Amino acid sequence: DGGITQSPKYLFRKEGQNVTLSCEQNLNHDAMYWYRQDPGQGLRLIYYSQIVNDFQKGDIAEGYSVSREKKESFPLTVTSAQKNPTAFYLCASSFPDRVETQYFGPGTRLLVL
Amino acid sequence: KNQVEQSPQSLIILEGKNCTLQCNYTVSPFSNLRWYKQDTGRGPVSLTIMTFSENTKSNGRYTATLDADTKQSSLHITASQLSDSASYICVVSRSFSGGYNKLIFGAGTRLAVHP
Numbered sequence: 160d161g162g163i164t165q166s167p168k169y170l171f172r173k174e175g176q177n178v179t180l181s182c183e184q185n186l187n188h189d190a191m192y193w194y195r196q197d198p199g200q201g202l203r204l205i206y207y208s209q210i211v212n213d214f215q216k217g218d219i220a221e222g223y224s225v226s227r228e229k230k231e232s233f234p235l236t237v238t239s240a241q242k243n244p245t246a247f248y249l250c251a252s253s254f255p256d257r258v259e260t261q262y263f264g265p266g267t268r269l270l271v272l
Numbered sequence: 273k274n275q276v277e278q279s280p281q282s283l284i285i286l287e288g289k290n291c292t293l294q295c296n297y298t299v300s301p302f303s304n305l306r307w308y309k310q311d312t313g314r315g316p317v318s319l320t321i322m323t324f325s326e327n328t329k330s331n332g333r334y335t336a337t338l339d340a341d342t343k344q345s346s347l348h349i350t351a352s353q354l355s356d357s358a359s360y361i362c363v364v365s366r367s368f369s370g371g372y373n374k375l376i377f378g379a380g381t382r383l384a385v386h387p
Binding site: 163165199200201202203204247249251258259260261263264265266268 | 276281303304306313314315317318321361365373374376378379
């Protein structure tokens with residue numbers, strides 16, 4: 160897992176509730192990413208950020224939001240608009256010119272009550 | 273369409289045996305290919321990375337091959353151990369102008385090594 164931490168390990172969401180997943184890295188990486196992993200599917204990119212105060216939508220951004228106020232932190236909020244949030248969420252980071260070399264955190268499993 | 277297909281979906285082998293996992297891709301333009309190991313409930317960890325010009329790369333008991341002409345890669349595990357039980361994910365990097373790459377992930381092969 161390198162120098163990337165995610166919390167919590169498990170998270171439960173009630174209907175209509177927004178929840179925030181934490182991702183912190185101490186690798187001095189400028190770029191950070193959020194992925195969603197579902198059984199039988201490859202990882203899908205939700206949002207990414209190549210520098211502080213800037214981020215772009217990935218392939219499945221609907222129902223999610225992010226912020227990048229600090230280089231070390233890239234929290235992901237799963238909003239009530241995300242109708243199927245149950246999944247394993249992975250955060251990753253890299254140097255911006257080395258996108259192919261991403262280091263992943265341990266993941267957060269989100270479950271809906 | 274840019275895709276990465278892995279086979280088999282799952283595999284069970286006995287401890288000490290060898291196995292080979294397959295990855296076929298249609299990603300273009302190709303930049304590099306990486307194999308990750310992901311333990312259950314954990315994040316993926318890189319095993320090997322290969323560029324267009326490399327056709328074999330080893331990391332201990334793991335050996336990856338790449339045939340850029342047929343767009344196929346394989347991961348061979350020698351003398352399997354119980355700790356090899358995990359999902360193995362093939363990831364192809366697609367290059368864009370300006371140097372930015374996008375990663376295309378396969379769905380993974382789930383390997384179970386039994387004593």
